[in-house]
Amino acid sequence: MIGNLPYVAVVIFIGLGIYTLMFKKNLIKIAIGVVLIENGVNLFLITLGYRKGAIAPIYTQAPSGQAMVLPTPQALTLTSIVIGIATTALILSVAMMIYKHYGTLDTDQVRRLKG
Amino acid sequence: MKEMSRIVKTVTNFVYGFIIIFGFYIIAHGHLTPGGGFQGGAVVGSAFALLLVSYGSLNSREFLKKDILSLFEGFGLILFIVLGFSGLGITFFYNFLANSGGWFGDTAIIGVNPGNMNTGGVIPLMNIAVGLEVLSAFGVIVLTMASGAEFTKKKENS
Amino acid sequence: MNLSNHIPILIIAIPLLAAFLVPLIGRINKKATGIFTTLALSVSLILTIALAVKILTVGPQVYVFGATSPSLTLPSGLKFPIRIMFQIDAMSIFMGLITAVISFLGAIYSITFMEQHSGLDKYYSLLLLLTVGMFGMEFTGDIFNFFVFLEIASIAAVALIAFRGVNLGEPAEAGFKYMVVSSISALMVLFVAGIFYGQYGLLNFAALASVIKYSQLDMIALGLLVPVLAMKAGAVPMHMWTPDAYSEAPAPISMILVAASQASLYALFRVVFSLYNISLNTLTVGWIIIIFGLLSMFIGVTMAIIQKDIKRLMAYHAVSQTGYMLLGVGVGLAVLANPEALKDYGITAMEGGIFHIMNHAMYKGLLFLTAGALFFRTGTRDLNKMGGLAHYMKYTTIFFIIGAAAIAGLPPFNGFASKLLIYESVYRFNPLLSIIAMVVSILTLASFVKVFHSAFLGPKLPQFKEVKETPRSMVFAMAVLSCIIIFFGLFPDLIVKNLVHPAVMSLIEQFKYTGTVLGGM
Numbered sequence: 001m002i003g004n005l006p007y008v009a010v011v012i013f014i015g016l017g018i019y020t021l022m023f024k025k026n027l028i029k030i031a032i033g034v035v036l037i038e039n040g041v042n043l044f045l046i047t048l049g050y051r052k053g054a055i056a057p058i059y060t061q062a063p064s065g066q067a068m069v070l071p072t073p074q075a076l077t078l079t080s081i082v083i084g085i086a087t088t089a090l091i092l093s094v095a096m097m098i099y100k101h102y103g104t105l106d107t108d109q110v111r112r113l114k115g
Numbered sequence: 116m117k118e119m120s121r122i123v124k125t126v127t128n129f130v131y132g133f134i135i136i137f138g139f140y141i142i143a144h145g146h147l148t149p150g151g152g153f154q155g156g157a158v159v160g161s162a163f164a165l166l167l168v169s170y171g172s173l174n175s176r177e178f179l180k181k182d183i184l185s186l187f188e189g190f191g192l193i194l195f196i197v198l199g200f201s202g203l204g205i206t207f208f209y210n211f212l213a214n215s216g217g218w219f220g221d222t223a224i225i226g227v228n229p230g231n232m233n234t235g236g237v238i239p240l241m242n243i244a245v246g247l248e249v250l251s252a253f254g255v256i257v258l259t260m261a262s263g264a265e266f267t268k269k270k271e272n273s
Numbered sequence: 274m275n276l277s278n279h280i281p282i283l284i285i286a287i288p289l290l291a292a293f294l295v296p297l298i299g300r301i302n303k304k305a306t307g308i309f310t311t312l313a314l315s316v317s318l319i320l321t322i323a324l325a326v327k328i329l330t331v332g333p334q335v336y337v338f339g340a341t342s343p344s345l346t347l348p349s350g351l352k353f354p355i356r357i358m359f360q361i362d363a364m365s366i367f368m369g370l371i372t373a374v375i376s377f378l379g380a381i382y383s384i385t386f387m388e389q390h391s392g393l394d395k396y397y398s399l400l401l402l403l404t405v406g407m408f409g410m411e412f413t414g415d416i417f418n419f420f421v422f423l424e425i426a427s428i429a430a431v432a433l434i435a436f437r438g439v440n441l442g443e444p445a446e447a448g449f450k451y452m453v454v455s456s457i458s459a460l461m462v463l464f465v466a467g468i469f470y471g472q473y474g475l476l477n478f479a480a481l482a483s484v485i486k487y488s489q490l491d492m493i494a495l496g497l498l499v500p501v502l503a504m505k506a507g508a509v510p511m512h513m514w515t516p517d518a519y520s521e522a523p524a525p526i527s528m529i530l531v532a533a534s535q536a537s538l539y540a541l542f543r544v545v546f547s548l549y550n551i552s553l554n555t556l557t558v559g560w561i562i563i564i565f566g567l568l569s570m571f572i573g574v575t576m577a578i579i580q581k582d583i584k585r586l587m588a589y590h591a592v593s594q595t596g597y598m599l600l601g602v603g604v605g606l607a608v609l610a611n612p613e614a615l616k617d618y619g620i621t622a623m624e625g626g627i628f629h630i631m632n633h634a635m636y637k638g639l640l641f642l643t644a645g646a647l648f649f650r651t652g653t654r655d656l657n658k659m660g661g662l663a664h665y666m667k668y669t670t671i672f673f674i675i676g677a678a679a680i681a682g683l684p685p686f687n688g689f690a691s692k693l694l695i696y697e698s699v700y701r702f703n704p705l706l707s708i709i710a711m712v713v714s715i716l717t718l719a720s721f722v723k724v725f726h727s728a729f730l731g732p733k734l735p736q737f738k739e740v741k742e743t744p745r746s747m748v749f750a751m752a753v754l755s756c757i758i759i760f761f762g763l764f765p766d767l768i769v770k771n772l773v774h775p776a777v778m779s780l781i782e783q784f785k786y787t788g789t790v791l792g793g794m
Contacts, residue, residue, distance in 0.1 A: 021457070027449065034456045041460050041467070048471040060147045060230035073470065076417055080463060082153050083424045087456055089256050090428055094435050094449045096263050100270070101442030112443055113517045115580070185296065192293040200286065207282040208339045 006047040013040030027095045027105045034091060038084045042077045049073035116261060118171030127169040134162040142246035146235035152245025159246075160253025172261035184254040191248030198241055212236035280324045281336040281359050284369070285408050287320075288313050292401035299394025307384040310397040314377040314404065321373040325366045329775060333362035333789045335414070343790050354480040354790060360414030362786065363775035367627070368411040368539045370772075371634045374757075375532040376404040379525035382642055382750040386525060386649055396436060403429040403529060410536040414790070415477040416466045419540060420459060423505075426533055427455035434522045434530075447517035454514045458501040458537075465494045478548055479790035482783055487552040495553060498544055499561065505537035508599060509568040512592045516576075519588035520654070524645020527584065528638040531591055535630050538595065542602055542780060550783040551610050559607025562599050567706065569596030570713045578720045582654050583644045586724060587637065590680065593713060594633045600710065601626020601695045604702045609781070618698040623777045624769055625694030631768075632687040632761065636679035639754040643673045646743040646751070647728060656727040663729040665740040670729050672751045677725060679758050681718035687758050690765035 013036055020033030049070035055062065057071040095105065102110050118124070138159035145151030167175045202209030213236030214222045223234040232239075276283075291313035299306050328334060336359040337343050344354040361369075380400060387396060406426025413419050435448030466476060472490050475481050485491060504511035515534075519527045545558065573593025580586040605623035608614040646669045647662065648654055663670040679686035682693075692714060700707035742748070761768055779785060 021453065030453060034453060037457065037460050041464050044464065045467045045470075048467055056149070058149060059225075059227055062227045064227045073467075076463075076466070076470075078153065079417075079421060083421070083428075083459075085157075086428055087424070087452070090431055091449070091452050091456070093260065093263070094431070094438070094445050094452060096260065096267070097435065097438045097445035098442065098449060100263075100267050101438070101445060110446055113446055113521070115585075189293060189297050193290075193297075196286070196290050196293060200290075202339075203279060205341060206337060206339065207279065207286065210339065 003050075003052075006043060006050075010040050010044040010047070013037070013043065025107045027098060027107065027110070028092075030107070031088065031091045031095060035084070035088055038080070038087070042080055042084075045073045045077045045080065116168070116172050116264065118174055119169045123169045127165055131162045131166055134165070135159050138162065138250070139246075142242055143239065144232065145242040146238045147230040147232065152242040153249050155242075156246040156249025157253065159250040160257070163250070163254045164257050167257055167261055172258075172265055175258075179254060179258060181255055181258050184251040184258070188248050188251035188255065191244050191246075191251065194244040195241060195248070198237055198244065202237065210236040210238070212240075213238075277323075277327075279336075280320050280327070281334060281361055281412060282338075284317050284320045284324065284373075285405055285412070287316050288401045288408075289405050292398045292405065295398045295401065296394050303393060306394050306397045307380070307387075310401060311377070311380045311384065313401065314373075314380050317404070317408075318373040318377045321366070321369050324361070325370055325772075328361060328363060328366050329771065333360065333779070333785070335360050335789055354475065354477045357418055358414045358477075358790070359412045360479065360786075360790060361412050362789070363772075363779040364539070364543070364627075364777075365411050367631070367772055367776040368536060369408060371535065371631055372404065372407045372411065372532050375634055375638055376400070376407070376529055378638070378642075378750040378753060379529045382525045382528075382645070382747050383523075385744040385746045386645060387523060390436075392436075392439075396433070399429045399432050399436075400526070400529070403433065403533065407529075407533050407536045411539055414479065416462070416469065416481075417476050420462050420466060423455075423462060423537070423540075424459050426536070427452070427459060430518075430526075430530060430533060431455070433526045434518050436523060436526075437521070443517075444521040447514075447521035450514045451518045454511075455505060458505045461497050461501040465498050468494045477790065478543070479787045482548050482550070483787045483791055485549065485552055487549070491549075495544075495549065495558070499541065499558070502537050502541040502544070503562075503565055503599070506534045506541065507569075507592050507595050508565045509572045509592065509596075512569065512573070515592050516585045516588040519591060519641075520582055520584035524584075524641055524648065527588075527641040527645075531637050531641070532634055534591075534595070535598075535634060538598060538630065545606060546609075546780040547783055547786045555609040556607050559603050559605075559609070562603035562606060563706065566596040566599030566601075566603055567709060569593060569599060570710065571596075574713050574716045574720065578716065578723070581656050583647065583656055583659075583724060583728065584641070584654055586656075586720065587640050587644060590640075590717065590720070591633075591637055593717065594629070594637065594680070596713075597692070597695060597710065598626045598629050598633070600699060600706060601629060604699050604706075605777075605781075608702065615781070618701040620774075620777055620781070621694055622698035622702070623780070624773050625691050625698060627776055628694065628765075628769060628773045629691040631772075632679070632691050632758075635754055635757050635761070636676050636686075636688060639672060639676040639751060639758065640680065642747065642751050642754070643669050643676060646747055649743060649747070650740045651737060656724065659728045661729075661731040661733045662737065662740065664733050665737060666742055668742055668748050668751070672755055673725065673729065675755045675758060677718075677721035679762070681721060682714050683718075685759070685762050687761035687765065690762065690769075694769075 017033045017036030017040060021030055051067060051069050054067040054069045057068040098110055099105055138155045141150035141158060142152060142155030199208045202211045212218060212220055219233055219235050219239055221231055221233045295306050298309055335343060338357045340356050343356050343358050344352040346352050387393060403426055406422050406429060409422030410419060431448050431452045434451055435444050438445035468490055469481055470476055473481060473484055507515045519530060570593050573589050577586050577589035601622045605619045608619040651659060679688040682688040696707050696710060
């Protein structure tokens with residue numbers, strides 16, 4: 001049961017992220033919603049590799065005879081975090097550009113493209 | 116953004132060198148300990164962000180220049196791709212330096228070992244390329260956002 | 274070193290190297306960036322054609338990164354297919370040809386279209402990165418590599434859509450919407466990669482296809498993957514980003530974005546056909562894709578008729594034509610488990626859908642380029658303000674007529690060939706679908722007659738007195754597309770037999786896909 005708690009946390013993260021994306025009206029909060037979903041997916045990837053009673057998958061000066069957790073999901077998560085930084089930087093820069101031209105960050109007023 | 120008080124500036128003067136050195140340590144030992152190109156580059160980038168925040172965006176333009184950081188970013192990227200091309204004898208991204216006795220060419224011991232920095236082949240070189248690229252990219256992002264915020268504030272106040 | 278073995282990676286690595294060299298070249302000479310980009314993309318185009326000839330004669334190719342064989346042999350004799358690799362078969366190279374031609378023409382068009390903008394070195398660098406992302410999406414052999422290239426393409430596309438946002442506000446708004454939508458879809462693809470890895474311990478498409486069991490978790494993965502990839506392709510009801518993104522991007526980028534949306538459509542077909550194949554309930558999933566297709570066709574064209582902005586109208590038509598592709602391939606999927614229906618009309622329906630992908634890229638690209646030419650000379654995109662431009666811009670008028678006739682499905686152009694294949698085979702499956710498709714085609718013709726009348730016909734207007742014909746590089750790009758449209762329209766049988774039919778068979782026969790990687794172990 002207690003091994004399932006990280007998966008519950010993943011569902012809470014993704015759920016909160018989707019709620020923020022759909023119902024909040026400030027552009028920065030929408031960007032935070034995207035970051036929340038990304039953190040949830042990263043947590044999911046890392047939790048997949050866990051094996052009970054194992055240590056980090058590093059050979060340098062490790063105690064011998066120990067099981068190690070799976071290293072592949074850690075590589076996948078690292079790539080995903082790097083991509084997440086590029087996404088966050090870009091989405092915040094575009095939000096800054098919107099503020100420069102529209103004067104507001106409220107999505108009810110950033111609506112020149114309609115129909 | 117405005118500069119911060121004298122206490123913050125003095126502590127920054129002490130600390131930013133250590134942060135940059137620690138970042139380079141993480142980049143260089145990426146094939147033995149946790150870390151590598153991106154993580155070390157992010158740490159050095161946070162040192163740049165510390166300098167920018169504590170000295171203010173107008174003053175920090177004297178020692179953090181966007182063109183030079185952009186140039187380093189280009190060098191890091193080109194070094195990475197050239198290292199990929201140089202393994203083209205067998206296949207792209209082939210580790211042609213591993214176990215060969217040259218640069219970074221000692222054979223790596225599989226299993227628990229105290230860690231030999233001379234192993235790894237092309238991997239530490241790629242770590243350095245990626246680290247160089249990431250630290251310049253962080254510097255450019257933070258400087259561009261700061262100058263963009265300045266421009267908007269000027270327009271607001273006028 | 275035998276270079277011909279390395280063609281798959283050179284197609285991607287040369288634009289990537291060029292993308293990193295362009296900022297350095299931009300410091301020396303601003304004008305050389307456009308010419309350098311065109312050179313790199315032309316090398317890519319030549320290599321893609323060479324690879325297409327090799328694949329269509331020899332067979333599917335596998336290219337492994339960083340090792341000599343696609344799987345790692347443990348000392349106990351167990352073989353793990355763990356290497357990152359490119360797996361290129363007939364369907365992948367079909368999409369690769371589209372990408373190569375469209376990006377090359379986009380770069381040529383941009384040389385004169387974007388001349389007055391600043392920051393051009395970043396524009397060309399991003400264009401090359403978008404091309405790299407699209408090629409990677411089409412050639413890759415495992416699902417995490419697909420996620421990485423999908424994100425590369427999305428980030429480059431957002432920066433290009435918001436490129437004019439330095440001076441105007443609307444491109445930034447369009448870029449924000451597109452960024453949120455593509456972030457969500459890419460993160461859900463990563464989530465599905467996590468589900469597959471946790472269940473089977475494999476990330477490779479071919480290896481997964483040989484062990485997949487369609488358990489509850491696989492159903493959840495399919496249920497996440499189909500809507501999310503259809504969202505990136507612009508299917509209704511997830512199409513809200515398409516009109517904003519296509520209309521606010523610069524015209525050559527709109528053309529390349531059409532090819533990028535089709536790369537996501539390719540991924541949808543690859544997942545449903547080569548990963549799951551008949552292990553899923555093909556009738557249900559086929560009908561879901563058919564419903565997406567019908568909604569896209571109808572809502573796309575009805576929203577397009579009422580538009581006043583010429584590029585927004587063409588963007589809604591892009592949504593509508595994506596519906597045709599989904600309809601054709603959906604019918605093929607629905608009869609996949611039924612061998613005589615498959616041979617009877619299923620394969621023809623899929624041929625129509627997949628041929629329509631290439632035709633759509635060509636004529637929609639041509640239409641976006643003519644809209645860009647109108648914007649370049651008159652400075653406006655509003656149809657109410659334009660008029661009588663056929664007197665001044667003769668070449669653009671001819672290219673527009675060719676593009677509009679092709680999209681409406683008139684006979685000597687290529688739209689007719691693929692639409693006829695779809696109508697005839699979908700009629701055998703369910704007559705109502707075919708009738709809806711024909712009505713949509715008529716409405717498409719109506720809306721383009723409206724555009725032609727407002728923009729080109731009519732008396733000479735005084736405010737357009739100094740409008741000249743478009744510069745030569747733009748005319749060259751539009752002329753090449755027109756020649757391809759006329760050639761495909763006159764000889765469709767040549768294309769269907771040599772390019773489309775091998776692509777369809779490589780999607781249907783899953784064992785060939787897995788056998789290329791696992792059989793050679």
